[in-house]
Amino acid sequence: MIARIWLTFKQHRFETIAITVVCVVLTAAALIEAYRLSSLNVPISCFNGRYESSGIGTPTYSAGAHCQALVDSFMGLQSGLPMNLVRPMLLLAPLLAGIVLGAPLVAREIEQGTAPLSWALSGSRRRWLLGKVLAGVVLLVPLMLAVGLAAEVLEGALDPGVDTHAAFQNYLGRGSFDLFWALAAFAGTVTLGTLFGRTMPALIVAFVVCVFVRVAWDPGMARIVLRPMAVEQTGSNQQFGVFYGGGPGIIGVTIEPTPLIEPTPLPEPSGSLGSPEPSGSPAPDGSASDVTAFTPFWVQIDLYSYTQVFLDGKPFYGDPYSLPGYQMQFDANGNLIQSDPSTMPNWVDYAIPGSQYWLVVALESGLLLLGSLFCAAVAFVWVDRRRPY
Amino acid sequence: MGADAGASTATAALVAHGLSKRFRKKVALDSVDLSVPAGSITALVGPNGAGKTTLIRVCMAFERPNAGRVEVDGVDPWRHRSEALRRVGYVPQAPAVYRGLSVEDHLAMARSLHSGFDADYARRRLDQLGIPLDQRADTLSGGQGAQLGLAIALGTRAKVLLLDEPLANLDPLARREFIQVLLDAVRSEGSTALLSSHIVTDVEDACDRLAILGGGKVRLDCPLEEARRTHRLTDADSPPPGATAVGSFLGKGGQKVMTLWRLAAAGADGSDGQSAAPETTSLEDVVLGYLAAGRGTAGLQFN
Structure with missing residues (x-):
């Protein structure tokens, strides 16, 4: 089997070398960017500052000039060209690696007429395919783990003070997810290549499908897998009111709200105005040793949160604004008739706390793995039935 | 066959x-x-x-x-x-x-x-x-x-x-x-x-x-060997005795339509098929005769 794997690499040397080079360069670039951010050593408290202006002269930074310089440098790196290249590539790399490696695996053999030779030699086509698929997995596993780890490190550097294993920001684009995305894309594309027997159509269809799945994954998960009954969540229940121009007026809270989406108050840097209430005392110089004493505000807003509308106690997936209760109605005197609150849908904000991070990761990566196995099973069944030309 | x-x-x-x-x-x-x-x-x-x-x-x-x-x-x-x-x-x-x-x-x-x-x-x-x-x-x-x-x-x-x-x-x-x-x-x-x-x-x-x-x-x-021995190529007008026509095709030079004949089985006319025809037919002619039969061109007149 080792010989078969090695020969598969040789046979697909262009794809193998290209994917390896791209992943190594991307990993290095992500780590370099993370190092550049981390080496700034921006104290967490500095991020709580804000620009203030009295209307005359240059706005001043509430957390002090030192913080201002550090935060400006941080933001400069965060929005710089290298970061804008590296971050999208980190998201795309797993999909592209899986697609580029998977498309020609079977399809090129059929296109170039080598499948009859191999299939005649190997009594079992499934064993033949297994050797090729294993080669792909052997290549993808270390490369994608490296890319995922680098993405994880970069995420940590982009959000200092955040435990990346308890926060959901960009969680689908880092860590072990990179591997699972790559395996799913690989398995799906191998299947398409086996079905089509042509590399280019398999490549194009796989790309479209992968992009669609990647985009639809988040809302899909929220509706199907990560529903409150599956994962422990917190939620606040609010009821829609008649649309009064600016947005839905909340006319009442129907159940006891659990306001866990409230921002955790941050310590107020000395001299700043209008900051939230402090929950601890910042170090006077905002040194890095005090980082753990503070909870940065983005930990809260990056909770895996979404909204679900309920009508009559059941999830409602339509447009709540199209419901009759939302239409403004007036009496003969032109006065607005208040809708009956009991006929209005409830609007519930759900949030999965960071403590559920690994459960969510396990559920979603398990689902990706299941999808990969299903695709692979289709390929293994079909390769046994199809013609080799 | x-x-x-x-x-x-x-x-x-x-x-x-x-x-x-x-x-x-x-x-x-x-x-x-x-x-x-x-x-x-x-x-x-x-x-x-x-x-x-x-x-x-x-x-x-x-x-x-x-x-x-x-x-x-x-x-x-x-x-x-x-x-x-x-x-x-x-x-x-x-x-x-x-x-x-x-x-x-x-x-x-x-x-x-x-x-x-x-x-x-x-x-x-x-x-x-x-x-x-x-x-x-x-x-x-x-x-x-x-x-x-x-x-x-x-x-x-x-x-x-x-x-x-x-x-x-x-x-x-x-x-x-x-x-x-x-x-x-x-x-x-x-x-x-x-x-x-x-x-x-x-x-x-x-x-x-x-x-x-x-x-x-x-x-x-x-x-x-049997294929060569049991077939003869002649023009359509002179079939070997007891032979069955297989197919006709244009002969070399393109001037004459030739017919491939399958000789009678040994004993049918007192001969063994071999002694009556000591010479053999080329394999190409045998194949052409059968291919012509398969295409339905037997008996075609080319002039």
Whole structure:
């Protein structure tokens, strides 16, 4: 089997070398960017500052000039060209690696007429395919783990003070997810290549499908897998009111709200105005040793949160604004008739706390793995039935 | 004509019974009965589209027959593919080589796919032909590529070799070399070969048996010598006594329509068919006569 794997690499040397080079360069670039951010050593408290202006002269930074310089440098790196290249590539790399490696695996053999030779030699086509698929997995596993780890490190550097294993920001684009995305894309594309027997159509269809799945994954998960009954969540229940121009007026809270989406108050840097209430005392110089004493505000807003509308106690997936209760109605005197609150849908904000991070990761990566196995099973069944030309 | 097989099923390396294969409305094989005796080299001859490739692909389990069955060394390839393919060495129509892989890599791949593959044997054969093992297979000449395909098939040490028009794209010298290597191997190993071709002269010296396929049907299946001995080519007006017309076609020079006759069986007119006709007919004429019959051109007048 080792010989078969090695020969598969040789046979697909262009794809193998290209994917390896791209992943190594991307990993290095992500780590370099993370190092550049981390080496700034921006104290967490500095991020709580804000620009203030009295209307005359240059706005001043509430957390002090030192913080201002550090935060400006941080933001400069965060929005710089290298970061804008590296971050999208980190998201795309797993999909592209899986697609580029998977498309020609079977399809090129059929296109170039080598499948009859191999299939005649190997009594079992499934064993033949297994050797090729294993080669792909052997290549993808270390490369994608490296890319995922680098993405994880970069995420940590982009959000200092955040435990990346308890926060959901960009969680689908880092860590072990990179591997699972790559395996799913690989398995799906191998299947398409086996079905089509042509590399280019398999490549194009796989790309479209992968992009669609990647985009639809988040809302899909929220509706199907990560529903409150599956994962422990917190939620606040609010009821829609008649649309009064600016947005839905909340006319009442129907159940006891659990306001866990409230921002955790941050310590107020000395001299700043209008900051939230402090929950601890910042170090006077905002040194890095005090980082753990503070909870940065983005930990809260990056909770895996979404909204679900309920009508009559059941999830409602339509447009709540199209419901009759939302239409403004007036009496003969032109006065607005208040809708009956009991006929209005409830609007519930759900949030999965960071403590559920690994459960969510396990559920979603398990689902990706299941999808990969299903695709692979289709390929293994079909390769046994199809013609080799 | 398929009934003429003359080879008993018990000693046959490859047998087809009532084998039919359709591609939508096109009939590729129509109730084909064929028996290839063990140890023989059988030429499967027919024009393009006659069904030669389809027959070999059915034997390789690449195509599922619509009716009938085929057995390779007693094993049905569609039902027991692994077992059947272990007994078959296959040389595809076009030299199928992996781009970017060396000749040695091909042997390594064959060894990794086929547990019984004798890489040393294949290597020795390639060495004898002066084909460098470290050369990339896609830079080999057509003849060398075909020899690589043959070496891989022979390296399997299979009992049955199925060769799907391996000579089609080769120059005359490469064709002769290929046939020589095949003959040597089959004679020394005692294996059976079914060699498909539409070039009659190529197979005439190599094969000891002839199967003519036309329009999806077996038109003739008999030993080569018998085919030469039991047919005569004359003009349409002078049939040999008791002979049956097979087909007519334009003779050499294009001046005269010639007819192929099948001589009467021994004892029908007191002769044995051999003594009445000491001379033999060329294999090409026999094939042309049956192909003309298959195309329905028998009796055509060209003037």
